[in-house]
Amino acid sequence: MRLYVAAGLGQGLGIVPTREQTHYLLNVMRLGNGEPLRLFNGRDGEWLGRLDEVTKRSCLIALERQTRPQDSLPDLWLLFAPVKxxxxxxxxQKAVEMGAGRILPVLTERTNVARVKEDRLIANAVEAAEQCGLLSVPEVSTPGPLSRLLDTWDEVAPGRRIIFCDEAAAPGGAFSTLEALATSQDNGPGPLAVLIGPEGGFSPAERTRLLERADTVPISLGPRIMRADTAAIAALAAVQLVVGDW
Amino acid sequence: MRLYVAAGLGQGLGIVPTREQTHYLLNVMRLGNGEPLRLFNGRDGEWLGRLDEVTKRSCLIALERQTRPQDSLPDLWLLFAPVKxxxxxxxxQKAVEMGAGRILPVLTERTNVARVKEDRLIANAVEAAEQCGLLSVPEVSTPGPLSRLLDTWDEVAPGRRIIFCDEAAAPGGAFSTLEALATSQDNGPGPLAVLIGPEGGFSPAERTRLLERADTVPISLGPRIMRADTAAIAALAAVQLVVGDW
Known part of the structure; x- marks a missing residue:
């Protein structure tokens, strides 16, 4: 069992889990004194600790030793239009498993979701990081309009190319997806952001704007229609395979 | 709206939907006479039809014209250990979206699922094929032991290489995943099967047996732990990208 905590981790320290974590450890998992846990906070690596001072409603995690040194997440962003x-x-969850270093919900013209609960996005990112053995939780950005993000792209993401998963792109066009990804680093390596649209696709104005940018790499995810969650995993897999850490 | 039917499709024919389809069309979607539908059966392409003779409990779909000629699914199999x-x-569902032509649930030593409902697997494949615009539903095989499938592999899948997603393979080993996939066709092109293990991984005996086969291509899906559904999508994406139809 792994837990993400905010506190600093170090030899001999005792960590007080949050109320939700305490409930989970004591009431759901029914753990008692001495049970081992692994903790990470995004800064101090992974630590082995043991439950201690367990009462009905509280407990402490006594840290024993570092089990893994801190690493960093891949410098790969996922921009996606929120769905239901x-x-x-x-x-x-899947973006975290696929190694996205930052997750940015973007509202597009055809995004069909009124309100995105940021807390819930973050909780999902934490849970996935705990489960898939990460040492950091990817940052989840506050949802905002795609158009505004593109207006400020050069300041917030200088030199970061956008891998634009373009549903309207014909598969097997002038460039295959593999060639497009492989040549995306030809003008010098640079950080990448994968952009996935809403289930209704991008608007013509959005497509035009994205394709006019010099740093956009349009790719096709093949001839079949995919749900947005499938497309996100498939696109991140393609990027990790060709220019990532696979 | 698209429906998969068993009956032959052709000019001027009237198709009687199944009881479940009739319930869905009339009671869930509340469609009436004249509403357009698209039908496919895996043999006769896609046809435009319209609801006709709608009563409280029955209806007919009158076929008007073929809208797409029949094509075939990619010759790519997915072997996976059933999860919960x-x-x-x-x-x-995701295997269908990713273009698997055949789906084979295989029971491995560490498969932790007692019984797999075949009907439910097939219903999921049909629903996904309807939603993602396919003209065929991939065949879903009866679940059986991986060991028995490997015993008979040369007869049931002659020349088909197994892309073995090996959790124990070190990422960035002697070959990268991209190189392993790209060179999998060096001895002549051949059909492929992607093999995904259960959440507990393959047993040492299973790994040894798979790695001893000449036609096994072991690949790594990177340094992060993935859930089985994520791994299935990611592996199919990698294969479609490098040697498939993207």
């Missing part, structure tokens, strides 16, 4: 509840949870 | 209910549904 269960699939939104999935996109965030 | 919701994620099992997901694996089948």
């Amino acid at each position: 509840r269960a699939r939104l949870d999935f996109i965030v | 209910r919701a994620r099992l549904d997901f694996i089948v």
